[in-house]
Amino acid sequence: MSPADTTLTPPPVAIHAGCAWPWRPDTGNGEFRNPILHADYSDPDVIRHGDDFYMTASSFNCTPGLPLLHSRDLVNWTLINHAVKNLPHARYEQVQPGCGIWAPSMRFHDGKFWIFFPMPDEGIYVTTATDPAGQWTEPHLLQAGKGLIDPCPLWDDDGQAYLVHAYARSRSGIKHRLRVCPMSPDGSRLLGEGRIVFDDPEKHPTLEGPKFLKRDGWYYILAPAGGVATGWQVVLRSRDVYGPYEDKIVLEQGGTAINGPHQGALIDTPNGQWWFIHFQDAGLYGRIAHLQPARWDDGWPLMGLDQDGNGVGEPVLNHEKPDLPTAAQITPPTSDEFDGSRLGLQWQWNANHRDDWLSLAARPGWLRLFAQPVPQNDLARAPHLLLQKFPARAFAVKTRVDLQSLAEGTEAGLVVMGLEHAALAAVREGNTCNIVFRIGGNVTRLTNSSTALARFRVLVSDGGQCRFAYAFGEGEFTPVPTTFQAREGTWIGARVGLYSACASATDVGHADFDCFRFSAP
Numbered sequence: 001m002s003p004a005d006t007t008l009t010p011p012p013v014a015i016h017a018g019c020a021w022p023w024r025p026d027t028g029n030g031e032f033r034n035p036i037l038h039a040d041y042s043d044p045d046v047i048r049h050g051d052d053f054y055m056t057a058s059s060f061n062c063t064p065g066l067p068l069l070h071s072r073d074l075v076n077w078t079l080i081n082h083a084v085k086n087l088p089h090a091r092y093e094q095v096q097p098g099c100g101i102w103a104p105s106m107r108f109h110d111g112k113f114w115i116f117f118p119m120p121d122e123g124i125y126v127t128t129a130t131d132p133a134g135q136w137t138e139p140h141l142l143q144a145g146k147g148l149i150d151p152c153p154l155w156d157d158d159g160q161a162y163l164v165h166a167y168a169r170s171r172s173g174i175k176h177r178l179r180v181c182p183m184s185p186d187g188s189r190l191l192g193e194g195r196i197v198f199d200d201p202e203k204h205p206t207l208e209g210p211k212f213l214k215r216d217g218w219y220y221i222l223a224p225a226g227g228v229a230t231g232w233q234v235v236l237r238s239r240d241v242y243g244p245y246e247d248k249i250v251l252e253q254g255g256t257a258i259n260g261p262h263q264g265a266l267i268d269t270p271n272g273q274w275w276f277i278h279f280q281d282a283g284l285y286g287r288i289a290h291l292q293p294a295r296w297d298d299g300w301p302l303m304g305l306d307q308d309g310n311g312v313g314e315p316v317l318n319h320e321k322p323d324l325p326t327a328a329q330i331t332p333p334t335s336d337e338f339d340g341s342r343l344g345l346q347w348q349w350n351a352n353h354r355d356d357w358l359s360l361a362a363r364p365g366w367l368r369l370f371a372q373p374v375p376q377n378d379l380a381r382a383p384h385l386l387l388q389k390f391p392a393r394a395f396a397v398k399t400r401v402d403l404q405s406l407a408e409g410t411e412a413g414l415v416v417m418g419l420e421h422a423a424l425a426a427v428r429e430g431n432t433c434n435i436v437f438r439i440g441g442n443v444t445r446l447t448n449s450s451t452a453l454a455r456f457r458v459l460v461s462d463g464g465q466c467r468f469a470y471a472f473g474e475g476e477f478t479p480v481p482t483t484f485q486a487r488e489g490t491w492i493g494a495r496v497g498l499y500s501a502c503a504s505a506t507d508v509g510h511a512d513f514d515c516f517r518f519s520a521p
Contacts, residue, residue, distance in 0.1 A: 019038075019392060019393035019394055019462055020392055020393070020394040020395060020462075020520045020521055021334070021391055021392040021394070021395035021396075021518050021519065021520055021521075022331055022334070022391070022392065022518075023035075023038035023331070023391065023392040023393075024329060024331060025037075025038075025075050025076070025291075026075050026076050026321070026329045027318075028329070030320060030321055031318055031319060031320055031321060032075040032291065032318070032319060032321050033317060033318050034258075034290040034291060034315070034316070034317050034318070034319075035280065035282075035288040035289055035290050036074070036075055036077065036277070036289055036290065036291045037069075037077055037288060037289040037332070038285070038288050038391065038392050038393070039285075039286065039288065039332065039389040039390065039391050039493075040285065040286025040287055040288070040389045040390070040492055040493035041055070041057040041067065041069070041279075041286075041287070041288070041289050041389075042057055042058040042060075042103075042279060042286060042287040042491070042492065043057055043058040043102065043103035043104070043150075043209060043263055043264075043279065043287070044056070044057045044263075044264050044265060044277050044278075044279060044289050045057075045103075045104060045105045045106045045152075045211065045264065045265045046074075046106070046264070046265035046267050046277050047106050047107060047108055047113075047265070047267070048267055048268065048269070048270075049108050049113075050270075051072065051270060051324075051325075052070060052071075052072065053070070053071045053072070053074055053267065054068060054069070054070055054106060054113070054132050055067075055068070055069040055070075055071070055077065055106075055265075055277070055289075056068055056069075056083065056104050056106045056115055057069075057104070058101055058102050058103055058104065058491075059082075059084075059100065059101045059348070060097075060098065060099065060100040060101060060102070060490075060491055060492050061087075061092065061095060061096045061097060061098070061099055061100040061350065061351055061492075062100070062348040062349065062350065062351075062387070062492070063084070063085065063086050063087060063092075063348060063349050063351065063352055063353050064082035064084060064085050064086070064348065065082060065083070065084040065085075065086075065087060065100065065101045065348075066082055066083035066084045066101060066104060066115055066117060066127075066136075067079060067081075067082055067345075068080050068081040068082060068083060068132045068133070069332065070132070070133070071327070072324065072325065072327040073321060073322055073324045073325070073326070073327040074267070074269075074275055074277070074291055074321075074322050074324070075291065075321055075322070075327070076327050076328065076329055076330045076331070077330070077331070077332065078330045078331070078332055078333070079332040079333060079345045079346060080132065080133045080345070081132060081133045081134070081136075081345070082345070083115050083127050083129070083136040084101065084117075084127065084136070084139060086352040086353065087100050087101065087119070087352055088119075088122075088125065088138070088139045088141070089119070089122055092351055092352040093351060093352045093383065094351060094375070094381070094383060095350050095351045095380065095381050095382070095383055096351065097380075097489060097490035097491075098490035098491050099119070099120070099121055100119060101117050101118070101119060102117070102118045102119070102120055102149050102150065102168075103117075103118065103149065103150040103208070103209045103263070104116060104117035104118075105117075105150075105151060105152035105153065105211060105212075107152075107153055107155075109153075109155050110155075111130070112128045112129060112130050113128060113129050113130070113131075113132050114126060114127075114128050114153065114187060115127050115128075115136075116142070116151040116152060116153055116163070116187075117139075117151070118148060118149040118150055118151055118165070120146070120147060120148070120149050120168045120170070120171050121146055121171065122141070122144065122146075123141055123142070123143050123144040123145045123146075123148055124141075124142045124143045124145070124148050124151045124163075124165065125139040125140060125141055125142060126139070126140050126142050126187050127139045127140070128187075140187075140188065142163075142183075142187065142188070142189060142190065143181075143189070143190050146171045146172065147167050147168045147169075147170075147171030147172025147173075147174070148165055148167065148168075148172075149165060149166050149167065149168045149208065150165055150166040150208050150209045150210060151163050151164070151165040152164050152165070152210055152211050152212045153183060153187065153212065154212040154213065154214060154219075154241075155185065156214065156241070157214070159185060160182065160185070161182070161183040161184065161185045161187070162180055162181065162182055162183055162194075162212070162241055163180070163181050163183045163190060163194075163212075164178055164179065164180045164181075164197070164210045164212045164221055165178070165179055165181075165210070166178055166179075166207065166208040166209065166210055166223075167179075175205075175206050175207070175208070176199060176200070176201040176204060176205055176206060176207045177196050177198065177199045177207070178196070178197055178198045178199075178207060178210050178221060178223060178236075179194050179195065179196050179197065180194050180195060180197045180241060180242055180243075181193065181194030182194060194242075195242045195243075197221070197236075197238075197242055197243040197244075197245055198221070198223075198236055198243065198245050198247070200247070203247070204223075204225035204226065204234060204247070205225075205226065205227075206225060206226055206227045206231065207223050207224075207225045207234070208223065208224060208225075208263075209223060209224045209262075209263045210222065210223045211223075211264075211265065211266070213266065216299070217239065218237045218238070218239065218299060219237065219238050219239070219240070219241050219245075220235060220236065220237050220301070221235070221236040221237075221245065222234070222235050222236075222266060222301075223235075223236065224262035224263035224278075225249075225262070226260075226262075227260070228260055228281050228287070229259055229260050229281045230253075230259060230260055231260045231262045231263075232249050232251060232252040232253070232261070232262055233249065233250050233251035233252070233261065233262040233263075233276075233278065233303060234247055234248070234249055234250070234262075235247070235248050235250050235300060235301055237299065237300070248300055249312050250300065250301060250302050250303050250312065250313060251276070251278070251292065251303040251304050251312065251313045251314070251315065252312050252313075252314065253314065253315070254307060254308050254310075254312070254314035255307065255308055255314065256307075256314050256315055258280055258290065258314075258315040258317070259280060259281060260279070260280060260281045261278050261280060261290065261292075261304070261314075261315040262278055262279075263278055263279055264276060264277040264278035264279060264289075265277045266294060266301055266303075269322055269323065269324055270324075271323055271324075273293075273322055273323055274293075274294040274295060274296065274301065275291055275292065275293060275294055275322060276291075276292045276293075276294045276301070276303040276304075277289055277290070277291055277292075278290055278292065278303075278315075280315075282493070283464075283488055284390070284418065284464045284486050284487050284488045284493060284494045285390050285393065285464075285488075285493050285494070286389065286390070286488065286492055286493020286494075287493070290315060291319075292304045292313070292315055292316065292319075293305070293316070293319055304316060331391075332346060332391070333345060333346045334346060334388070334391050334518040335515070335516060335517045335518045336367075336515070336516045337365070337515050337517075338360060338365060338366055338367040338513065338514070338515060338516070339364070339365050340360065341360060341361075342360065343358070343360070343367075343386075346388045346389070347386055347387070347388055347497070348386075348387055348388065348495075349383060349384065349385065349386060349387070350382060350383050350384070350385040350387060350417070351383030352383065353383065353384070356370065357369065357370055357372065357384050358370065358386070363512055365514070366402070366512045366513060366514055367498070367512070367513045367516075368405075368510050368511070368512050368513075369384075369386065369412065369498060369499065369500035369510060369511050369513065370500065370509070370510045371407070371410045371411075371412075371500045371501055371502035371507060371508075371509040371510055371511065372384040372500070372501060372502065372505075373501070373502055373503065373504050373505050373507075374501045377441070378441065379415060379417070379421055379423060379438070379499065379501075380417065380421055382499065382501065384499065384500075384501075385415060385417060385497060385498075385499045386497045386498045386499065387415075387417055387495035387496065387497035388495060388496065388497055389493060389495060390460070390486075390493055390494055390495065390496065391518065393462045393463075394460060394461050394462045394520075394521045395460050395518055395519070395520065395521055396457060396458070396459045396460070396518065396519045396520065396521045397414065397457065397458050397460075397496055397516065397517065397518055397519075398455060398456070398457045398515075398516075398517050398519070399414055399455070399456050399457075399498060399513055399514070399515060399516050399517070400453055400454070400455045400456075400513065400514040400515055401413070401426060401453070401454055401455075401456065401511055401512065401513050401514070402452065402453060402511070402512040402513075402514070403426055403428070403433045403449065403451065403452060403453060403454050404452050405510060405511060405512040406426060406427075406428035406433060406509065406510075406511055407428060407502075407507070407508060407509030407510070408428055408429070408430070408509070409427075409428065409429075409502055409503050409507055409509065410427070410428050410500065410501070410502050410507070410509035410510070410511060411425050411426070411427045411428075411436075411499075411500070411501045411502070412425060412426055412498075412499065412500040412501070412511030412513075413425025413426060413456060413498070413499065414456040414457075414458060414468070414496075414497075414498060415496070415497060415498070415499055416458060416460075416466050416484065416486050416494060416495070416496050417489065417494065417495045417496075417497070418486055418487040418488050418489045418493075418494040418495070419487045419488060419489055419490070420439070420440060420484075420485075420486075420487050421438075421439075421440065422437070422438060422439045422440075422466060422468065422484035423437070423438040423499070424436075424437055424438075424456045424458070424468040424469075424470060424480060425437075425438065425456075425499075426454055428509075429448075431450060432448045432449065432450050433448060433449055433450070433454070434446075434447075434448045435447050435448065435449065435454065435470050437468065437480050437482065439482065439484055444482070446470070446478075446480065447470075447478075449472050451472045451473055452473070453472065453473055453514075454470060454471070454472055455470065455471045455472075455477070456468070456469075456470055457469045457470070457471075457477055458496065459521045460486065460496075460521065461521060464485055464486035464487070464494065465483055465484075465485060465486075466483065466484040466485070466486050467479060467480070467483050467484075468480040468484070497516075498513055498516065
């Protein structure tokens with residue numbers, strides 16, 4: 001779902017014990033535990049193509065955008081690609097928090113994969129590929145417009161095509177209406193204004209993220225309602241594509257601690273089982289993905305288990321795995337040794353990026369980040385931050401930087417980014433390097449060194465307390481006296497990563513990083 005306009009505080013996040021990295025949803029005994037992805041794969045949509053399942057998700061201001069994940073059993077997922085290299089607008093060369101790519105939808109039609117995605121300030125776009133792991137087309141602007149969000153197509157049995165979408169109140173003043181428009185079958189344009197097919201602000205005060213499907217002559221629109229942190233899952237159905245639609249709540253938090261269980265994908269398996277993938281707002285960890293059993297009852301898809309007997313499903317933390325062939329226990333990548341020809345797919349920049357910001361060939365086995373100026377001396381505004389998602393509730397990250405590679409005035413280090421940020425870094429000044437600690441605009445000088453190598457570490461405890469430390473050579477770590485509380489970003493979870501910065505664009509410098517390693521805290 002796109003960001004909902006709500007000030008409600010989410011309830012405490014329900015999670016299993018043993019929440020440290022690596023989070024593995026497959027318990028190895030024929031069951032799985034939620035979340036299936038303990039990382040910020042917001043607003044997930046999933047399709048089945050043959051025996052393969054593919055997922056995409058929101059990416060907001062981060063690039064590359066529209067991550068593509070693959071699974072054979074709906075539990076074990078790995079990252080295989082991104083559909084968009086950079087966002088199709090020059091303004092995204094600067095950091096635009098909360099903007100960019102919101103809730104996408106993914107479909108297979110006419111021999112190719114389609115992703116329809118909104119950019120709430122620009123309009124609705126579409127991109128296609130014959131292979132999700134291959135090259136995707138340049139995004140095509142299907143419909144320009146401010147506040148048009150969360151599109152999903154439907155190709156009907158008679159060859160006609162339609163698109164359903166929602167509205168962003170922050171741009172349009174509307175947050176509870178869904179519109180269906182006729183669309184050209186080739187997905188190139190909308191063919192008219194269409195109709196508002198649902199608008200019930202008293203019952204569903206926020207209604208977004210619609211997903212379109214047809215089954216047994218019924219048109220269904222699955223739509224999350226009630227807001228990101230505290231909402232519920234609604235299903236609408238009608239015998240006519242333009243309605244009227246009747247509505248039913250099919251999944252809610254109920255007595256569980258799994259808040260906001262909604263927004264996602266209803267998927268069938270080859271043997272006829274049905275499952276629902278949705279997100280949970282986990283605060284600083286972002287919107288993490290859960291898998292729920294689903295079934296059809298009297299023409300309605302019901303999700304989760306009706307644990308309190310009120311006819312509405314509630315999410316489960318543990319369940320028997322889908323009846324699918326056994327798949328290898330895998331998770332999306334995290335650590336990177338920088339010994340390949342390209343970065344790991346887990347990395348994203350903080351805005352549109354350039355290929356010349358880095359090199360993996362200049363010094364094989366090392367990541368060279370070329371120093372870029374920091375707008376207004378504020379790292380939150382820096383597009384060249386190289387970041388990745390928090391992959392568990394507790395973890396450690398270590399990196400090693402070659403201090404001798406730093407040019408005069410170059411700063412390089414380890415950063416945790418969100419609505420607030422902290423960084424542990426080395427700054428070259430003459431023949432020595434100062435080790436500094438940043439929290440927002442406050443900079444504390446810790447020590448200096450003339451040695452060749454420094455190691456930086458951050459320990460993230462359950463709840464997001466971050467304890468930074470530094471070491472020289474192979475020496476013991478010295479903790480930074482100040483702890484830092486990580487926070488979510490604007491509609492995204494907190495992120496951790498690397499940067500190399502300089503005072504101005506005329507400066508020439510770089511930093512060499514040897515590795516980026518996750519471990520249990």
